[in-house]
Amino acid sequence: MYSQAEKEYFMSEALKEAHRSLEKDEIPIGCVIVKEGQIIGRGHNAREELNQAIMHAEIMAINEANQSEGDWRLLDTTLFVTIEPCVMCSGAIGLARITAVVYGAKNSKFGAAGSLYDILSDQRLNHRVAVETGVLEAECAQIMQDFFRKRREKNVTLKNETTED
Amino acid sequence: MYSQAEKEYFMSEALKEAHRSLEKDEIPIGCVIVKEGQIIGRGHNAREELNQAIMHAEIMAINEANQSEGDWRLLDTTLFVTIEPCVMCSGAIGLARITAVVYGAKNSKFGAAGSLYDILSDQRLNHRVAVETGVLEAECAQIMQDFFRKRREKNVTLKNETTED
Numbered sequence: 001m002y003s004q005a006e007k008e009y010f011m012s013e014a015l016k017e018a019h020r021s022l023e024k025d026e027i028p029i030g031c032v033i034v035k036e037g038q039i040i041g042r043g044h045n046a047r048e049e050l051n052q053a054i055m056h057a058e059i060m061a062i063n064e065a066n067q068s069e070g071d072w073r074l075l076d077t078t079l080f081v082t083i084e085p086c087v088m089c090s091g092a093i094g095l096a097r098i099t100a101v102v103y104g105a106k107n108s109k110f111g112a113a114g115s116l117y118d119i120l121s122d123q124r125l126n127h128r129v130a131v132e133t134g135v136l137e138a139e140c141a142q143i144m145q146d147f148f149r150k151r152r153e154k155n156v157t158l159k160n161e162t163t164e165d
Numbered sequence: 166m167y168s169q170a171e172k173e174y175f176m177s178e179a180l181k182e183a184h185r186s187l188e189k190d191e192i193p194i195g196c197v198i199v200k201e202g203q204i205i206g207r208g209h210n211a212r213e214e215l216n217q218a219i220m221h222a223e224i225m226a227i228n229e230a231n232q233s234e235g236d237w238r239l240l241d242t243t244l245f246v247t248i249e250p251c252v253m254c255s256g257a258i259g260l261a262r263i264t265a266v267v268y269g270a271k272n273s274k275f276g277a278a279g280s281l282y283d284i285l286s287d288q289r290l291n292h293r294v295a296v297e298t299g300v301l302e303a304e305c306a307q308i309m310q311d312f313f314r315k316r317r318e319k320n321v322t323l324k325n326e327t328t329e330d
Binding site: 048066067087088117 | 219227232262275282287289290291
């Protein structure tokens with residue numbers, strides 16, 4: 001497994017991806033997949049831009065890693081993602097045979113790697129994934145909080161403008 | 166909702182997709198997404214062919230429907246799939262805001278729409294999906310059983326050939 005400094009480095013790369021979502025006014029979540037210390041896949045949430053319901057950060061990173069490896073099995077890899085994966089992404093992580101997941105901040109509403117569900121450690125499924133949390137947690141949570149605060153302010157402004165018309 | 170004859174017609178279209186997987190020696194699962202009586206997305210399992218861990222029948226059909234609709238939200242649609250969706254696909258179906266799912270046969274090992282989990286009716290998530298099962302159940306189960314029986318026979322033959330070397 002990676003040292004704390006290495007984990008923080010890879011999470012900072014996932015945060016760079018989250019900022020790419022933010023620039024496009026998408027929910028800012030980013031992801032990188034690492035094999036033997038090298039990033040083999042990167043992804044950021046791009047649902048609105050691509051008009052694809054499934055295009056979460058983890059899915060984009062898994063697709064890129066599958067392509068770069070020429071294999072749907074991502075054996076001996078670690079996935080770093082800024083926010084706890086949802087049900088779909090937790091399922092995809094298991095299907096891709098990823099070894100370990102490190103996430104920054106929990107998602108109490110949609111998280112499926114410990115919050116609502118614990119998909120990655122389900123003994124009934126045919127692949128288990130080690131999970132670690134809390135790496136650069138404050139930064140990963142902050143970028144989400146800023147995004148949703150700005151969106152609420154924008155909605156209030158829009159509502160006021162509409163009312164004034 | 167659709168009549169029994171209409172449901173059987175759409176499931177037979179999903180079965181055609183499953184046969185496309187079978188021709189490529191992939192696990193034979195097929196899917197169509199229907200809006201106002203028209204098929205707006207089709208998909209079949211193509212994980213090995215495309216080397217993409219996520220490329221289940223439902224994911225391919227959701228992507229195609231997103232593209233044909235120009236929208237990640239698949240409101241007022243029904244998804245027909247030959248076998249009960251897994252965790253990833255059940256999550257994706259909810260994220261795509263699909264209205265209803267009709268599946269042919271249960272999957273007691275990996276199913277997440279009633280078997281291992283009941284993702285589509287989870288009140289904690291922000292979208293619920295109506296689920297119906299049993300349409301052309303025998304045909305949907307049979308194509309899977311035939312595939313796995315042939316694969317076991319092939320493995321036995323390969324093993325014997327290897328032993329003889």
